[in-house]
Amino acid sequence: MMSRAFVFGDAVDTDLLAPGNLMKLPPAELAQHCLRAIAPDFASTVQPGDVVFAGANFGLGSSREQAAVSLRLLGVSAVLATSFARIFYRNAINLGLPAFVFPQVGEVSDGDRIQLDPVAGRLENITTGKTYTLTPIPPHLMAMIDDGGLITHLKRRLKGAAA
Numbered sequence: 001m002m003s004r005a006f007v008f009g010d011a012v013d014t015d016l017l018a019p020g021n022l023m024k025l026p027p028a029e030l031a032q033h034c035l036r037a038i039a040p041d042f043a044s045t046v047q048p049g050d051v052v053f054a055g056a057n058f059g060l061g062s063s064r065e066q067a068a069v070s071l072r073l074l075g076v077s078a079v080l081a082t083s084f085a086r087i088f089y090r091n092a093i094n095l096g097l098p099a100f101v102f103p104q105v106g107e108v109s110d111g112d113r114i115q116l117d118p119v120a121g122r123l124e125n126i127t128t129g130k131t132y133t134l135t136p137i138p139p140h141l142m143a144m145i146d147d148g149g150l151i152t153h154l155k156r157r158l159k160g161a162a163a
Contacts, residue, residue, distance in 0.1 A: 002126065003049045003077060005112040006042065007105070008035070010055035014088065017059065017067035031070040048075030051116055053108050055081065059088020068092040078116055080123070080134075081105065093141055096149035100134045118142065 012035075019033050035042040052071065058081035059067055068091045071079065079092060080102035092099040098118045108114070112127040121136030137145065147153035 003051050003114050003116060004047065005108050005110060005114050005125075006039070006046060006050060006052050006076075007108055007110040007112075008038065008052065008054040008058075010057060010082070011060060012038070012054050012058050014059060014061035014064050014067040018064055018070050020062070020064075023064070023066065027066065027069055028073055030066060031073040034070040034074060043074055046074050046076060049077045050075065051114060052076050052079045053081065053102070053105050054079065055105055056083045058082075058084050059092070060085040063087045063091070065091040065095060068095045068097050072097050078118060093137075093145065094150040096145045096147070096152075098137055098142075098145055100137075102132070102134065104132055118145075 016037055017034055018030055019037075022030055022033055032043045058079060067088060072095060076097065078098040078100065080100045082103055082105050083101060084099060089099050100118070102123070107128070107130065108125060109127070112125050114126060115124045118137055119142060121134040123132040123134055125131075144150055144153040147156055
């Protein structure tokens with residue numbers, strides 16, 4: 001699937017992804033404010049399947065899982081960053097949002113057309129013609145992501161075990 005890259009810098013925190021002063025909004029409404037402080041058009045222009053790229057320490061700040069939820073609700077298919085705040089990384093995986101450490105973020109430009117295969121661990125930048133190898137997400141975690149996150153995955157497994 002062809003996707004578009006949205007590229008951000010270092011230290012994109014959870015307040016930028018899910019503003020604290022708007023936390024009482026329903027999740028779909030909160031998502032409309034995702035990254036607005038640094039990219040006012042992000043929520044209105046991101047399309048299902050698009051990918052977020054960022055620098056170091058993506059998702060630092062609070063433990064609010066709404067940061068990853070907002071990205072998922074907007075249709076973001078994955079986040080690739082130089083590094084992640086560990087709690088955001090775990091929240092993303094638990095909520096079915098693939099997250100990859102990608103040191104070459106500086107080689108991707110905003111708007112580049114890309115193809116990401118998270119199972120094979122392969123990223124192709126169609127715009128530049130460059131291909132990258134990523135550390136694939138382990139199969140047991142990819143199964144959880146494919147199921148839509150930890151809760152849905154556990155429900156599916158428990159339902160199967162009861163049958």
